[in-house]
Amino acid sequence: xxxxxxxHDASLTSWVTSAQTLDCDFPIQNLPxxxxxxxxxxxxxxxxxxxxxxxxxxxxxxxxxxxxxxxxRMLAPLAAGDLNxxxxxxxxxxxxxxxxxxxxxxxxxxxxxxxxxCLMAQASAEMSVPCRIGDYTDFFTSIHHATSVGKLFRxxxxxxxxxxxxxxxxxxxxxSINVSGTNFKRPLGQILPPGQETPVFAPSKRLDYEMELAAxxxxxxxxxxxxxxANAEDALFGLGLFNDWSxxxxxxxxxxxxxxxLAKSFASTxxxxxxxxxALAPFRVPFTRPAEDPQPLPYLASKAxxxxxxxxxxxxxxxxxxxxxxxxxxxAKLSTANFADASYWTLAQLVAHHxxxxxxxxxxxxxxxxxxxxxxxxxxxxxxELSKGxxxxxxxxxxxxxxxxxxxxxxxxRGDCKSAGHARIGxxxxxxxxxxxxxx
Numbered sequence: 001x002x003x004x005x006x007x008h009d010a011s012l013t014s015w016v017t018s019a020q021t022l023d024c025d026f027p028i029q030n031l032p033x034x035x036x037x038x039x040x041x042x043x044x045x046x047x048x049x050x051x052x053x054x055x056x057x058x059x060x061x062x063x064x065x066x067x068x069x070x071x072x073r074m075l076a077p078l079a080a081g082d083l084n085x086x087x088x089x090x091x092x093x094x095x096x097x098x099x100x101x102x103x104x105x106x107x108x109x110x111x112x113x114x115x116x117x118c119l120m121a122q123a124s125a126e127m128s129v130p131c132r133i134g135d136y137t138d139f140f141t142s143i144h145h146a147t148s149v150g151k152l153f154r155x156x157x158x159x160x161x162x163x164x165x166x167x168x169x170x171x172x173x174x175x176s177i178n179v180s181g182t183n184f185k186r187p188l189g190q191i192l193p194p195g196q197e198t199p200v201f202a203p204s205k206r207l208d209y210e211m212e213l214a215a216x217x218x219x220x221x222x223x224x225x226x227x228x229x230a231n232a233e234d235a236l237f238g239l240g241l242f243n244d245w246s247x248x249x250x251x252x253x254x255x256x257x258x259x260x261x262l263a264k265s266f267a268s269t270x271x272x273x274x275x276x277x278x279a280l281a282p283f284r285v286p287f288t289r290p291a292e293d294p295q296p297l298p299y300l301a302s303k304a305x306x307x308x309x310x311x312x313x314x315x316x317x318x319x320x321x322x323x324x325x326x327x328x329x330x331x332a333k334l335s336t337a338n339f340a341d342a343s344y345w346t347l348a349q350l351v352a353h354h355x356x357x358x359x360x361x362x363x364x365x366x367x368x369x370x371x372x373x374x375x376x377x378x379x380x381x382x383x384x385e386l387s388k389g390x391x392x393x394x395x396x397x398x399x400x401x402x403x404x405x406x407x408x409x410x411x412x413x414r415g416d417c418k419s420a421g422h423a424r425i426g427x428x429x430x431x432x433x434x435x436x437x438x439x440x
Contacts, residue, residue: 001233001308002095002281007031007102010423014105015112016119018052025416025426026050028105029282031098032238032273032428033083039126045081050273050428051105053122060118061104065111071100083131083274087218087237088363094218094237098278127181127272130240131216131364133174137354138212138244138264138368140168143344145373145381152389164294167345167353172244172368173265180241180271180430186407186437187266189250203437204247206390207405211317211381211413213339213369214242214270215347223360229302232348235361239280239313241271241413241430242368248384248404268368271413271430282422284308285340299356300349309346313339313427315372315415317381322408324398331412332397337374337381407436 006012007029013020014028026032028051036055037045048055059079067075074097077085086094104111140146143163150158162168178184186207190199218237221227227235244264251263287309289295302309315338320331345353350367371381380386383404386394393401405411411434415427 001284001304002091002278004281005095005099007098007278008282008422010421012102012423013107014051015107015109016052016054016105018054021052023424024052025428026052026273027423027425028102029423030275030279030425031101031105032275032279033086033130034272034274035081035083035128035130036125036272038120039124042126045128047078047081047083047086048125049101050122051119054119055122055125056101056105056115057118057120061115064114064118065104067100071097084364087131087216088220091234094276095278098276127179129177129179129270130272130274133177133364133366134362135365136172136174136177136368137169137365138172138260138370139345139350140370141343141345141350142371142373142381144342144375144379145371145385148373148377148380148385152384164344165297167350169350169354170259172260172268174366176265177268177270177366178432180269181432182269183433183435184245184267185435187247187250187262188437189247189262190253191249192253199253204250205404206248207434208246208248208383209317209405209411210244210246210371211315211335211337212242212244212371213313213315213415214240215350215367215369216240216274217351217361217365217367218363220362221355221360224358226355226358227351227361229300229305229348229352232351233277233304235351236277236347238274238276239427240274241415241427243269243411243413243430243432244368244371245269246382267432269430269432270366271428273428275425275427279425280311280417283312283417283419285310285312287346296349300352302348305346305348309348310340310343311347311417312419313415313417315339315381315413318412318414319396319402320410320412321396321398321400321406323400324396325410327398329398331410334394335379335381335386337372337379339369339372342372342374342379342381343369405434407434409434
């Protein structure tokens with residue numbers, strides 16, 4: 001686990017004025033990475049660091065300051081838009097880089113005059129997926145989500161017996177992961193209408209969102225050599241928000257016997273910023289299981305993981321329909337959950353389990369956490385749960401009702417971390433709008 005250091009000091013402030021704004025997601029204690037270009041110029045991708053409502057352009061920063069040799073070396077690939085190269089650096093090197101950026105952006109820094117011209121407004125940036133995602137695995141870590149969905153289909157046996165012993169996951173489709181703001185068309189697929197024996201090919205009528213976190217991998221293990229719990233934390237670079245859109249009616253017809261396929265692969269959306277594990281260090285909390293539950297098998301257990309393997313992250317789901325947008329109404333909050341309460345498995349356990357069979361991860365691989373739902377019914381991370389499988393419509397502030405998503409609906413996820421004695425940091429947001437299906 002990353003120890004706390006000077007970059008986490010709650011009293012630390014920045015010469016970037018907007019970083020001091022109340023409830024700013026990106027104070028100097030955060031410093032997340034994203035990949036961008038200037039929207040109006042299309043002048044090439046580079047990596048930037050979010051600070052307040054600005055981006056520190058690391059391409060300009062490299063040429064504007066006489067950095068120490070080790071920092072300049074690490075800046076070079078970032079200036080070229082290659083975050084994966086930085087992710088592959090050792091934990092110690094990445095920590096030294098964070099310390100240098102924190103010092104450079106801190107109030108009173110002698111570099112302010114040189115770096116001020118390296119800032120640009122986030123509103124003027126075109127963002128992309130933050131790194132090269134080679135492979136993507138989606139997990140199923142929320143026991144509350146697993147139980148509530150299980151009750152819809154197996155009332156007498158909602159939670160399958162392996163759930164409390166093994167982190168469940170499936171291999172997803174990396175090519176259809178897009179950055180926040182990328183809208184998508186409603187998917188078509190085979191659907192079995194109620195009471196019929198023959199499927200039809202049609203647009204999904206039960207389109208849903210899934211409130212998830214994306215975890216980005218920073219280590220490449222040799223095939224056949226697992227990553228142990230002792231080293232699993234070092235294999236994690238950081239987190240972002242993730243919407244794993246799902247066509248529930250397509251999924252219901254296709255998922256047996258091999259699991260999700262076309263119901264999930266049409267679109268997924270990630271937030272543009274990766275908040276590093278070091279930035280999240282102040283929000284670590286103990287990982288515990290109910291005493292009556294089976295404890296993790298030895299390869300999934302460690303003292304460090306029990307002491308601080310979970311992370312206190314509040315997650316929110318918001319919805320804005322087209323009618324709300326046209327009427328000048330803002331988005332309505334649908335649910336709130338907390339990652340520490342929702343997840344039955346820690347990120348380190350996901351790494352250890354994914355590799356225990358010899359699977360080789362690569363830098364830039366992404367894990368989806370699975371839908372994060374809290375223990376209360378109103379804390380569901382999907383419409384499938386909130387609407388009880390479509391049987392109980394949600395009423396929105398303007399009188400509209402939803403069981404599943406309609407064309408023109410915009411879904412927004414937000415996340416932040418708070419802890420006494422530490423500065424609040426945010427994960428930004430991830431949003432996208434459902435467009436009408438293509439002509440079949």
